[in-house]
Amino acid sequence: MTFFERMKSLMNKRDISGREFADMLGITSANMTFWKQGTMPKVNIAYKAAKILGVTVEYLLTGETESEASEEELEFIRKMRQLTPGNRNAVKSLLESLYQQEQEAQDLSKKSG
Incomplete structure (x- = not known):
């Protein structure tokens, strides 16, 4: 699973639309399109995204974590x-x-x- 797929899955679980998420992060929807194509977000944006989605940055970026919270x-x-x-x-x-x-x-x- 890619960064974008993990992010979308977590957004869906929390019922957050792409537009809402982009607004929360202070970015444009175009940024998310780049992520869908495989580009990784800047560190500060990845940190904000992880915080909003309730996961670690490590999990969001790599899918790996010491202990993933349920x-x-x-x-x-x-x-x-x-x-x-x-x-x-x-x-x-x-x-x-x-x-x-x-x-x-x-x-x-x-x-x-």
Whole structure:
């Protein structure tokens, strides 16, 4: 899959049109036509595109990443970014508490198994 194909797939998943995406990036639709033909975007544009699409620049450009986030995880991140700082801290505290519970349960399972 090419850069353009990955970008289009992610745009479709997020219901973003080519025109909307170009506007978000501050470019013309012609730039996207060049990408379709195999030209790569400038670094600053690739960074903005990755941020908008919720993926790493590495994934967008190469298709490779250490750990690709699932759509559910990306949605969680998008929602977290919209919370007030106080609510973000509340979610982080809850997440940390649940994580600790999971770790303790795994530790008990290993000891008894």
